[in-house]
Amino acid sequence: MPTAIFIDANGGQYEAEAKIGDTLMEVATENGIDGIIGECGGVMSCATCHVYVDNAWLDKLPPADEVEESMIDMAINPEDNSRLSCQITMTDDLNGIIVRMPVSQF
Numbered sequence: 853m854p855t856a857i858f859i860d861a862n863g864g865q866y867e868a869e870a871k872i873g874d875t876l877m878e879v880a881t882e883n884g885i886d887g888i889i890g891e892c893g894g895v896m897s898c899a900t901c902h903v904y905v906d907n908a909w910l911d912k913l914p915p916a917d918e919v920e921e922s923m924i925d926m927a928i929n930p931e932d933n934s935r936l937s938c939q940i941t942m943t944d945d946l947n948g949i950i951v952r953m954p955v956s957q958f
């Protein structure tokens with residue numbers, strides 16, 4: 853199983869095993885990782901799953917579509933490496949992906 857690494861705003865680091873095909877938002881919420889809420893369940897209407905993807909991993913992800921981009925604009929403190937974790941689907945290629953969580957999701 854691939855793993856994903858979540859780092860909170862205070863530097864706390866959490867490693868979680870991910871099922872292939874699950875989204876990073878699902879991995880976080882199923883593993884009780886605070887900092888990712890996923891209020892809308894992954895239908896891109898809340899932006900409470902906002903993460904900053906480590907730059908080393910950004911190129912391995914398919915680009916965000918227009919809907920995701922517009923939702924990221926509504927997130928708190930978006931940056932160039934911002935993504936919605938509900939739109940990142942785990943694959944073997946993403947084993948070890950590192951994402952940082954914002955101070956707040958709203």
Ligand code: FES
Pocket residue numbers: 877889890891892893894895896897898899900901923936937938939
């Ligand atoms: Fe709502 Fe990702 S879970 S936009």
